[in-house]
Amino acid sequence: MPSIAAPVALVESLQCRMQMWMRATAVCQKQQGNWQILYEHISVPFNPETSQAVFTLNP
Structure with missing residues (x-):
């Protein structure tokens, strides 16, 4: 059985309105x-191009 795991998740957040x-x-x-x-x-x-976070994208 493996002793190391590396899960990756795409998470949708609905906080902060x-x-x-x-x-x-x-x-x-x-x-x-x-x-x-x-x-x-x-x-x-x-x-x-701007190095700014983009909060309006969908996967």
């Missing part, structure tokens, strides 16, 4: 029968 999509990535490792998060990252899409 606006709908937005973000990507969540985590790297987990199983140690002594328990899973622990080693790394976690959350990001939103951005416009490469």
